[in-house]
Amino acid sequence: MDLFRAYVIADALSILRDHVRLETPGEDTGLLAALHRTLDEDVFAPEDVPAFDRSTMDGFAVLARDTFGASEGLPAYLEVAGEVLMGHSPPGRLETGQAFRIATGGMLPEGADAVVMVEHTEDLDERTIGVTRPVAPGENLIRRGDDLTQGVLLLPRGHRLRPQDVGLLAAAGVTRVRTRKRLRVGIVTTGDEVVPVGQTPGPGQVRDVNSYTLSGQVHECGAEPVVYGIVRDDFDTLAGVMRRALDETQAVLISGGSSVGRRDVTVDVVASLGAPGVLFHGLAVRPGKPTIGAAIGEKLVVGLPGHPVSAMVVFALLVRPLLDPGYRAFPVRARVTRSLTSQAGKEDYVRVRLERDGEGRLTADPIPGKSGLIATMVRADGLARIPLESRGVAAGEEVEVIPF
Amino acid sequence: MDLFRAYVIADALSILRDHVRLETPGEDTGLLAALHRTLDEDVFAPEDVPAFDRSTMDGFAVLARDTFGASEGLPAYLEVAGEVLMGHSPPGRLETGQAFRIATGGMLPEGADAVVMVEHTEDLDERTIGVTRPVAPGENLIRRGDDLTQGVLLLPRGHRLRPQDVGLLAAAGVTRVRTRKRLRVGIVTTGDEVVPVGQTPGPGQVRDVNSYTLSGQVHECGAEPVVYGIVRDDFDTLAGVMRRALDETQAVLISGGSSVGRRDVTVDVVASLGAPGVLFHGLAVRPGKPTIGAAIGEKLVVGLPGHPVSAMVVFALLVRPLLDPGYRAFPVRARVTRSLTSQAGKEDYVRVRLERDGEGRLTADPIPGKSGLIATMVRADGLARIPLESRGVAAGEEVEVIPF
Numbered sequence: 001m002d003l004f005r006a007y008v009i010a011d012a013l014s015i016l017r018d019h020v021r022l023e024t025p026g027e028d029t030g031l032l033a034a035l036h037r038t039l040d041e042d043v044f045a046p047e048d049v050p051a052f053d054r055s056t057m058d059g060f061a062v063l064a065r066d067t068f069g070a071s072e073g074l075p076a077y078l079e080v081a082g083e084v085l086m087g088h089s090p091p092g093r094l095e096t097g098q099a100f101r102i103a104t105g106g107m108l109p110e111g112a113d114a115v116v117m118v119e120h121t122e123d124l125d126e127r128t129i130g131v132t133r134p135v136a137p138g139e140n141l142i143r144r145g146d147d148l149t150q151g152v153l154l155l156p157r158g159h160r161l162r163p164q165d166v167g168l169l170a171a172a173g174v175t176r177v178r179t180r181k182r183l184r185v186g187i188v189t190t191g192d193e194v195v196p197v198g199q200t201p202g203p204g205q206v207r208d209v210n211s212y213t214l215s216g217q218v219h220e221c222g223a224e225p226v227v228y229g230i231v232r233d234d235f236d237t238l239a240g241v242m243r244r245a246l247d248e249t250q251a252v253l254i255s256g257g258s259s260v261g262r263r264d265v266t267v268d269v270v271a272s273l274g275a276p277g278v279l280f281h282g283l284a285v286r287p288g289k290p291t292i293g294a295a296i297g298e299k300l301v302v303g304l305p306g307h308p309v310s311a312m313v314v315f316a317l318l319v320r321p322l323l324d325p326g327y328r329a330f331p332v333r334a335r336v337t338r339s340l341t342s343q344a345g346k347e348d349y350v351r352v353r354l355e356r357d358g359e360g361r362l363t364a365d366p367i368p369g370k371s372g373l374i375a376t377m378v379r380a381d382g383l384a385r386i387p388l389e390s391r392g393v394a395a396g397e398e399v400e401v402i403p404f
Numbered sequence: 405m406d407l408f409r410a411y412v413i414a415d416a417l418s419i420l421r422d423h424v425r426l427e428t429p430g431e432d433t434g435l436l437a438a439l440h441r442t443l444d445e446d447v448f449a450p451e452d453v454p455a456f457d458r459s460t461m462d463g464f465a466v467l468a469r470d471t472f473g474a475s476e477g478l479p480a481y482l483e484v485a486g487e488v489l490m491g492h493s494p495p496g497r498l499e500t501g502q503a504f505r506i507a508t509g510g511m512l513p514e515g516a517d518a519v520v521m522v523e524h525t526e527d528l529d530e531r532t533i534g535v536t537r538p539v540a541p542g543e544n545l546i547r548r549g550d551d552l553t554q555g556v557l558l559l560p561r562g563h564r565l566r567p568q569d570v571g572l573l574a575a576a577g578v579t580r581v582r583t584r585k586r587l588r589v590g591i592v593t594t595g596d597e598v599v600p601v602g603q604t605p606g607p608g609q610v611r612d613v614n615s616y617t618l619s620g621q622v623h624e625c626g627a628e629p630v631v632y633g634i635v636r637d638d639f640d641t642l643a644g645v646m647r648r649a650l651d652e653t654q655a656v657l658i659s660g661g662s663s664v665g666r667r668d669v670t671v672d673v674v675a676s677l678g679a680p681g682v683l684f685h686g687l688a689v690r691p692g693k694p695t696i697g698a699a700i701g702e703k704l705v706v707g708l709p710g711h712p713v714s715a716m717v718v719f720a721l722l723v724r725p726l727l728d729p730g731y732r733a734f735p736v737r738a739r740v741t742r743s744l745t746s747q748a749g750k751e752d753y754v755r756v757r758l759e760r761d762g763e764g765r766l767t768a769d770p771i772p773g774k775s776g777l778i779a780t781m782v783r784a785d786g787l788a789r790i791p792l793e794s795r796g797v798a799a800g801e802e803v804e805v806i807p808f
Contacts, residue, residue: 089608142777191509192489202491206454207575
């Protein structure tokens, strides 16, 4: 890497990924508590699921070859010899020429190899049906082990559990799993002009917005924010707080004081904390230029811009993928409603509001207003990306939008 | 509405919206606790933000007209008469011919009306700079009240608070808000074949997956799941549990037992609970056909299919928009990698895995496997929608995918 080079997001991410390893100890949890936590073990299927051949339709279990050639005009007549009750074994073995009533989810009797949908049968009398369409062997049923085969890897270590994953574990009868404790992420605000939210700012002062926005964003990554409050722009004070935060958490976000101005001690403090230290200072990204990326041991330190909007944008693009590697934000494509200009050599992320036009296609309406305005973030649904080499996008052209 | 008509998702949603009103009492909360909760009041800005004109660049506060005509060849020379310290009032009034050093976020001195970026100046001596590019009045600054004007509506009642919304409130100095208590959503599983997850299923039995997947999905809507467990397919027992759940929660999801089979008591029980009762039984949606939509008073009751995958899909399409009206799932467009067939007259939702192709465009790879298989849901990133009137989609064509 090159300290004096300004990276685009993808390169900055890959540099940080090379140095940072965010891990917490594991602990056993029940399934409901495991939601949104990260597995600390590979989990294998302890048994076949389903444990028996099941019907996927309401109808009749049959031997498929008894129905071959059946039609509306010439139904195949079968004896209704039994009924499969839900949650019970079938009443016996099915013989050629017989049908057992069965509901969706019912256990297929021995001897049967398919299910005829009730819509494709007619009742002749209490004991006889006519099948009006043939079924193939295996039709309308799930075989034992079709969903999960005993011993198969269900979910790998490092996977973050979504509702469907918890459902998969439940289906397999896995009731406790080893998951990592939540990541703790320190949030430090610097700046001599910043005052706590409950205080009325004096002349030249502003409220500490970033402790709140960043806490919310950390929370949405499934991690636990630890707020260290506002620290003056003083080397020793800031270094002390940063050392404590690095002791107590796995990652520290420090916002404010990262612009390349004369009063900024942040980068000096970060550089003093340990190896490998500062990996880059500056991104070729707008907003987000003054971002600092660093690793102390295997822990992550990111110096975010002081402006709340810029800090949120850099968090979404650079920090979230590191805190929550399983998160996949799929960009949507939308037509911009107004032309956007961009500096070549900069990756631009423009706040947009997504709407549907008359034909149901998405449009991206750029939110007017300067980057310091938090109100612009509230009106936006996503960030439209204008690539490095582009000088702009004309109204009506498509852009990629990352929803947030 | 027509009980015997099978609706598509949009129509089913609009019927439920006409009858259901999910509200909980309000309570005062601090800002950090308010994340993801719904406002129970309109919130107005108590003051202007920012409270003073601020610089958005590191540089010099100037009177714009002192820089008119300045160029690299013929800089405008200004006296550096002071410095604005962060968090403090400027040292005095700026006079014509003067410049004050100022950092990003610094308070503009009286008399100044623009900021020159430090990159567009040169130091001549300790007390003099040359400005090499003119600035217009208002350039590189945010005016008092540009972000928020006192009295303006910040966020309306009913809005669910995202990180940027909490940041907006923090910026405005609003430290407590009235939010609605979390919605409580009851989850009832029916089916004589269903056993608790911790139990080994006997012949014909399956584990209760839906209590887990639906709890996770309810949780992701910012609501609190209340699990009532497994109830036998018996009218009186089920009706008793449903009445208790309706007493204790604002919405009840009952899964299993909603297919139009012979053993199904669910729809009879729901119909018995009160007016307006069952609003529809059956959706023209695959998976999801046997869904029941109902309102009891203004509370919501949805009968979901018993299959975990179908239940999750119907939750994502029909229940989430009701529990979490602020949630906007923007569909992404992706090319399907294999042809998909569809029955005309059915809205199909096919599980797909989203990937990027060589040119960075999204592809949607349909997940093979029958709808009863929870493993298919784990491999999927989203649901590709095949509209009602379509008979299918050819490989390489674009579909809309709803990420989940």
